[in-house]
Amino acid sequence: MSHRNWNLFVVAAFLLGGVAVVAFNYFVDPYEVFGHAYLRSGYAVNERFRKVEHLLHEPAAHDSFIMGSSVMGVFDPNKASQLSGRRYYNLSFLAGTPKEAFEVLRALKRNGHPVKEVFFGLDFFTFYEHPKGNSSMARAHPLVSGETFASFYLPYLFSSGLWQGSTRIAHHFQASPSILFEVDGTGMYRLYDYDRRIAADHAQYIREMFPANQWGNADVDWIGERFDEFSEFCHWLDDNGIRARFFIHPFYRETLNTVSNKSYAEFKTRLRKIRPGIVDLSEAEALMANPYWYYDKRHYRPPVADRILDLMFSNAPHWRNLEDFENDQRR
Amino acid sequence: MLFNSPVFLFAFLPCALLAYWIAHRVHGVKSAQWVLLFASCVFYGAWDWRYLLLLAAGLCFNFWMGDILSRRPSKLILCVGVAVNLAALGYFKYTDFFIASMNRLLGADYALLHIILPLGISFFIFQKIAYLVDCHRGLVADRDPLHFAIFVMFFPQLIAGPIVHHAEFTPQLQRTRLLPDASMVSAGLFLLAVGLFKKVVIADWLGEYVAQPFAHAGQLQFLEAWTAALAYSLQLYFDFSAYSEMAMGLALLFGLRLPINFNSPYKAASVAEFWRRWHITLGRFLRDYLYIPLGGSHHGKRRAALAALVVMLLGGLWHGAGWTFILWGLMHGLYLAMHRLWSSRFTLPRPVGIAVTFSAILFAWVMFRAATVHDAISIWQAMLGLKGFVLPPALYSSLPYPFSVRFSPFINGIEVWFMACLLAFTMLAKNSHEVLSSDVPTRRSAAYVFGMILISILALGHPSTFLYFQF
Numbered sequence: 001m002s003h004r005n006w007n008l009f010v011v012a013a014f015l016l017g018g019v020a021v022v023a024f025n026y027f028v029d030p031y032e033v034f035g036h037a038y039l040r041s042g043y044a045v046n047e048r049f050r051k052v053e054h055l056l057h058e059p060a061a062h063d064s065f066i067m068g069s070s071v072m073g074v075f076d077p078n079k080a081s082q083l084s085g086r087r088y089y090n091l092s093f094l095a096g097t098p099k100e101a102f103e104v105l106r107a108l109k110r111n112g113h114p115v116k117e118v119f120f121g122l123d124f125f126t127f128y129e130h131p132k133g134n135s136s137m138a139r140a141h142p143l144v145s146g147e148t149f150a151s152f153y154l155p156y157l158f159s160s161g162l163w164q165g166s167t168r169i170a171h172h173f174q175a176s177p178s179i180l181f182e183v184d185g186t187g188m189y190r191l192y193d194y195d196r197r198i199a200a201d202h203a204q205y206i207r208e209m210f211p212a213n214q215w216g217n218a219d220v221d222w223i224g225e226r227f228d229e230f231s232e233f234c235h236w237l238d239d240n241g242i243r244a245r246f247f248i249h250p251f252y253r254e255t256l257n258t259v260s261n262k263s264y265a266e267f268k269t270r271l272r273k274i275r276p277g278i279v280d281l282s283e284a285e286a287l288m289a290n291p292y293w294y295y296d297k298r299h300y301r302p303p304v305a306d307r308i309l310d311l312m313f314s315n316a317p318h319w320r321n322l323e324d325f326e327n328d329q330r331r
Numbered sequence: 332m333l334f335n336s337p338v339f340l341f342a343f344l345p346c347a348l349l350a351y352w353i354a355h356r357v358h359g360v361k362s363a364q365w366v367l368l369f370a371s372c373v374f375y376g377a378w379d380w381r382y383l384l385l386l387a388a389g390l391c392f393n394f395w396m397g398d399i400l401s402r403r404p405s406k407l408i409l410c411v412g413v414a415v416n417l418a419a420l421g422y423f424k425y426t427d428f429f430i431a432s433m434n435r436l437l438g439a440d441y442a443l444l445h446i447i448l449p450l451g452i453s454f455f456i457f458q459k460i461a462y463l464v465d466c467h468r469g470l471v472a473d474r475d476p477l478h479f480a481i482f483v484m485f486f487p488q489l490i491a492g493p494i495v496h497h498a499e500f501t502p503q504l505q506r507t508r509l510l511p512d513a514s515m516v517s518a519g520l521f522l523l524a525v526g527l528f529k530k531v532v533i534a535d536w537l538g539e540y541v542a543q544p545f546a547h548a549g550q551l552q553f554l555e556a557w558t559a560a561l562a563y564s565l566q567l568y569f570d571f572s573a574y575s576e577m578a579m580g581l582a583l584l585f586g587l588r589l590p591i592n593f594n595s596p597y598k599a600a601s602v603a604e605f606w607r608r609w610h611i612t613l614g615r616f617l618r619d620y621l622y623i624p625l626g627g628s629h630h631g632k633r634r635a636a637l638a639a640l641v642v643m644l645l646g647g648l649w650h651g652a653g654w655t656f657i658l659w660g661l662m663h664g665l666y667l668a669m670h671r672l673w674s675s676r677f678t679l680p681r682p683v684g685i686a687v688t689f690s691a692i693l694f695a696w697v698m699f700r701a702a703t704v705h706d707a708i709s710i711w712q713a714m715l716g717l718k719g720f721v722l723p724p725a726l727y728s729s730l731p732y733p734f735s736v737r738f739s740p741f742i743n744g745i746e747v748w749f750m751a752c753l754l755a756f757t758m759l760a761k762n763s764h765e766v767l768s769s770d771v772p773t774r775r776s777a778a779y780v781f782g783m784i785l786i787s788i789l790a791l792g793h794p795s796t797f798l799y800f801q802f
Contacts (some may be wrong), residue, residue, distance in 0.1 A: 002772070003513035003772055006773075008782065009777045013780070013785070014520075018340070021785075021788045094499050157792075162789055188648060214728070221550055221738070258724070281509075
């Protein structure tokens, strides 16, 4: 191959590669930030952007929010609205932290959006993991981060969205969706594929999704900053007269077993020191030992979420109510 | 503007190359040189146009001083020229460090000035000092102000080197044809593609395991500390190697050659060899303008050891205004002094030498990267097992005493094995220059480069600064 041909090939690769990547990222829109609706929503929606954008377009539709990590995605805001008399929206994010919730609510409020109530599920993962790098799926809305729209959108043209975009295309051509992020509706996640597999053979599903732990009982160095951020969030909520309901998730027992009892007790003590009224649902042993109630080791199913809503909006929420629910179901 | 940003790669660079090519074809060499100077001004001015004025003022001053020195060499004038350059560097880079140190020493409370460091100042000041010394020595023949302006401002080397000598750069500008031939373009494209891949795919990935651990140095346990130290050693390696190769590649696209600045330094079997491979042009500058004048080359071993110590101490200070940089320089000075004193008594087998050298350099990088001396000591303690042998549970839960497991907020414990593979690659594989010198263009190499370009473009979403920009 001559130098000239080699050069032409590489320059063409560079230019065409650049054009192809930009065109793919724009038209396929793997992270769904450009607002193209001709493809079915995929697996890599940037909810932090899309959900805030949705709220900005409908400022009067919601005044209260379900928040937290992906575990909160199955909580139905319509039910919360019925129970509270407010207008709830599910504003939970994948791996969402108290800090992010605080920043989003503060930005919305600053923008004149009403914020009356918050319903928040706390999980221990976000209190021991340091975030790494910049994920395109998790970039905050410019209203929240303070950056310009141009600097927000430009990186999405060059984001590594090939895999995410391909899965979006594949998802579009599937007969029925596997998952749906109802960003422009309730804000919930619908895990259709899991539901179909459960309906087909729940016992088999459990065998596949709940293998025994390879290790467990490890100590944890909790990250002090996460607790400081949670404390700041609570203070802000109180200062602004926003009613907040916090609870600790009833995680599947084996998930909790990865952490030593001593470390988990420390986690709860530190949370309670900041917010004494936190409802600890991780004492509901019978429910937590039964994989029937879970999608996977980190996520429980909608019936549990509905029950948690019932008890959290009652006068004296307690984990025993969850155990009663479990016993009722068994009977 | 960063070499690894979409704006640079898809807007600035094509426009600059096109304008350069058209100017050369239509109006000749001089016009092309003006285009190159203008492009360099745009490149630097995009960061902060006010510092462009500072750069221009320095340019005029040094050209004038060089003119005087070329016509009538004088140590006094040379000292004045060097002193003015060092004063500018001192003001921008060391004023706050000096005030903070005085405050600590005297218990005073003088306010810091928070001076913004002009990008690349350490590099272009050294380049100008070298120019004045060369003028004084009668080594500068080309007195064309446009050539001098390009020599200082040429954008591929303006921010982070290489530190070029006037005599090795400007003769290229005197050619009647500046445009590169096809083989130069191939080499340039290859280096650009490899450098881009190293930066956006490898170095930036490694960076994810550096920032948080070094920001929480006191919390690090055994494997976390080793992972952080290794990650930084490799991040700096790939980042600087990437910058150096991209700078060379870009220069080649304009028909100009820059000297090799980075030559597989982790293959070095001694610290002296390391400094002949890492940041080669800085090492050359320190050798020619400090080490030799201090008597390092011909006054016996003790003098050589002392000169090495002083040179590396100043080299450390050049990298940054802080005690960590000074101590890092001191460590390297000690390594070099020890090497000078011991090298004639015994030699290690090469693989052992490489392992010992890398270990010494790895420990020194911890000091270089840490925010404080205390942080560096804390990380060293963890690396040496003085805080126990705690590992993350994912892979290591079955290891016996003295190992124990604990969740890590920084790593899952697998990364260190990927990093070990990368380290082996840096020590065993051919580097880009070796590949370039041995390979003729083939379909296979074109396919590799195509793959690297495509993967790199997919990672351009979040361009991050080259680490050497901060020095």
